[in-house]
């Protein structure tokens with residue numbers, strides 16, 4: 001595995017500007033961004049089920065959509081001409097986009113993000129016409145029902161890359177658009193996604209280029225779900241962040257490979273494995289990723305064993321839900337004082353060794369801070385006997401250093417716990433609720449917010465992902481990667 005340490009920015013720090021994109025006025029919000037062209041009778045005949053996604057059309061700027069289209073057009077022009085990536089919202093997480101057909105532009109992504117260049121990027125298209133321009137063969141049949149059901153949306157499909165040596169053949173017509181080799185990290189396939197965010201599709205359409213875009217976080221950090229998160233991570237490394245408000249899904253797309261038999265899920269995400277199984281040809285789809293939880297029972301994982309990802313600075317201690325495969329006792333679920341002790345001690349040692357400097361937007365703190373993220377059944381502060389120190393309202397709904405679109409989808413309640421004779425530990429309590437969509441929506445924002453508030457340790461109540469019915473698999477996959485201890 002290549003190093004995951006972020007590379008320094010190439011030149012002196014850039015000035016980073018957040019550009020607000022108006023969402024248009026309700027009820028025709030989407031119309032401000034564009035609309036799908038009605039397929040011609042011939043198109044309809046050729047690809048019956050997917051032809052409605054052939055062409056996404058952006059409107060001419062007019063007084064009614066000016067605040068939407070002008071910033072998008074400027075951003076699109078920037079992407080075509082520059083080699084510095086630009087951040088933009090999608091329904092899953094914010095992406096760090098660059099023209100996927102130009103090597104220099106794509107290299108700019110790896111530099112800005114500090115991402116190892118052996119990790120391939122997803123190619124985002126506005127419509128099927130753009131996707132077909134990247135291919136020298138028709139879209140494989142296996143994907144047609146998936147596209148019909150889940151596109152536009154949080155699903156990435158692997159397709160043969162015509163420009164790779166393995167799949168190039170002299171007989172075939174060259175594709176109209178050729179991906180820069182840096183997009184695929186040398187693989188014979190590329191991942192393609194059509195986002196359901198109309199803002200994202202219009203940006204791509206106006207650039208008239210497919211956009212390679214990883215999540216717009218610094219490598220190893222939780223993915224960004226607001227423009228402010230992107231700013232916190234990439235300030236000085238990019239020039240522009242389009243702000244389209246908070247992402248609705250909150251976890252990344254599901255990545256599937258239908259070119260093998262049986263088809264496989266490479267990364268769980270916004271579309272669940274059960275939803276995939278209901279689609280023709282995908283009944284036998286298998287999971288081809290391993291979660292940390294499967295690597296060992298309760299034991300803390302050795303440092304270095306884990307590929308650090310989705311991680312806040314705080315130590316994350318994850319409690320698996322009792323009904324998941326690990327079968328933890330109901331009685332053992334709640335946080336105990338010994339857990340607290342151990343976690344705090346370990347984190348303190350780590351901090352003394354590392355003396356980490358404060359990052360952008362982070363609060364200076366005194367004393368020790370423990371955070372609890374609850375989901376389905378934990379009581380406030382995971383049952384620790386606490387006292388209230390600040391009224392709930394003062395714990396705030398805004399992160400206080402961003403703009404109004406960065407309202408948090410949860411409340412942070414500040415409490416206090418008497419630890420031993422002398423010490424008062426600050427407790428930050430976040431309730432993400434029991435609805436899994438709400439948990440996914442708030443998860444990354446919660447990890448970031450608790451980091452910003454100086455949490456030393458974050459105890460997280462996991463959700464059950466046993467039945468594969470919903471996006472719990474994606475939530476638990478990210479949490480298991482973020483956690484340094486799983487109980």
Ligand code: TXA
Pocket residue numbers: 090092093094095096119120121122154156158184187189190191193213214215216251252253254255266267
């Ligand atoms: O929701 C999402 O997918 C977001 C938004 C911005 O669209 N993007 C995203 O990109 O999460 P990234 O780079 O953070 O994750 C891309 C994932 C990685 O796990 C990568 O290994 C996998 O997709 N991937 C991309 N191309 C691949 C390929 N050709 N073969 C196998 N895996 C691939």
Ligand code: MG
Pocket residue numbers: 214215223
């Ligand atoms: Mg990512």
